[in-house]
Amino acid sequence: MEGEPLVRRSMGIGIAALLPWVWFVLRDRLGVVTDVAAIVLPLLVVVVAVVVGIVGVLGRRRWAAVAFAVSTLLVGIVATFGPWIPHGTGTVDPGRTVRFAAANIGVGEIEGADSLLALKADVLVVSEIGEPLTDRLAEAYPNHVADWTGPSVGIFSRWPLTVVEKPGPDLPGYVLRVHAPSGEFDVIAAHVPRPWWTSGGSTYNQSTDDGQPYQTTVAEHHRLIEQLAARAARDDRPVVVAGDLNTTDRGRDYRVLTKHLDDAMLDSWGRPSQIGKWAALLVRIDHLFVKPGWCSDGTNWYPIPKSDHHGLISTIGPCA
Known part of the structure; x- marks a missing residue:
């Protein structure tokens, strides 16, 4: 040289x-x-x-x-x-706020119940939910729906709910209409299967478990995210998308969603939402998005007993 x-x-x-x-x-x-x-x-x-x-x-x-x-x-x-750099979506109209929380409860289902109830959220989305936790949360949230065998996701609300769309091949979750006193809005609550290897095999839908060492392929995961984004884009109401989307915020699928939605958690600094054995990957895969026109305030991350995820909570609603 x-x-x-x-x-x-x-x-x-x-x-x-x-x-x-x-x-x-x-x-x-x-x-x-x-x-x-x-x-x-x-x-x-x-x-x-x-x-x-x-x-x-x-x-x-x-x-x-x-x-x-x-x-x-x-x-x-x-x-x-x-x-993770905060950019905010604006200030929420103080008279039309919705305290919204989401969590992947993990293996500590009942142990995490008190943590979820202490949030006093108006709307709560829980991934990896089972019947015991559903029954416990239902005592505080009379308006709720849950799926225990497919995407394993439950939605709990202080206000009446209407199911717009149930889980299916193109929707790993629910589309719901929340009839809040300040106005109706739609929630797309999803638990998207993860596109990487797991020793437990395909756990997304136990009835069709084919024994493959992954929950879904990367290509199928991308297709499901595109389906979620398309639903949000064509909805003519305010839309909230929440849940364990198994979508890293540095990946293509995250940018598919943010073409149509704002990241409500970036009212403050982002952070990894998955801990435990995947902590070294520094992935933020649990998300809360709002359609433009809605803003967020007071975002935070909270620990969940025995879960390998941090939960998220934010005050969202129409922008002031």
């Missing part, structure tokens, strides 16, 4: 430094390839940076390798933490 002209050497280092940033150009164009990469991105960039750095130090193009490795780490930081 010592015999190379300075200009050529500098160009090589510059190209190496710029190359990782192509991620932001290609991430929505390579389909399932970048969908998978987005899920494991924090770990992927560390592995790539370390391997390239070691190879570069041992080889001739040392500075180009160092530039590529450092730039790769920076791309990982921007891609991971960029979607």
Whole structure:
């Protein structure tokens, strides 16, 4: 490398430094390839940076390798933490607020009941729910619907509910109309099957479990998210989309949703919603979206006993 002209050497280092940033150009164009990469991105960039750095130090193009490795780490930081930057949706009309909460209850179903009831939410969406928790929450929420064998999601409301659409092949959850005193709004409450491997196999629908080591494919997950986004887009009422969507906020599917919806949790800083064995992936997969025209205030994340998810809560409603 010592015999190379300075200009050529500098160009090589510059190209190496710029190359990782192509991620932001290609991430929505390579389909399932970048969908998978987005899920494991924090770990992927560390592995790539370390391997390239070691190879570069041992080889001739040392500075180009160092530039590529450092730039790769920076791309990982921007891609991971960029979607957590608060931007807010505006201020909620104080006379038309809805305290809205969502949670994936995990294995601690009954143990988490007190935490959910203490939120005193007007509307509550619970993923991975079963009959015992449904019965417990029903004591405080007379208006509720729940599915225990398909998407395993329950919706509880202080106000009357109308079921617009039940769970089906294109909807891992419910579309509901909430008849609130301040005006009707629709809720798309979903528990989208996760597009990665699990030792338990396909748990989304036990009646059709085919024994595959994943809940759904990446392509099918993308299709389901597109279906949710399409429902929200064509609804002529205010719409709230909530639940464990198993969709990382640095992935293509998140951007499919935010084409039509605002992220209500970005009234404050975002954070990973999944903890436990998946904590290293730094994924925010539990979401609360509102259709433009609605805003959010007082967002927060809360722990749930024995769950590998943090719950989320926010005051939402028509913008002031």
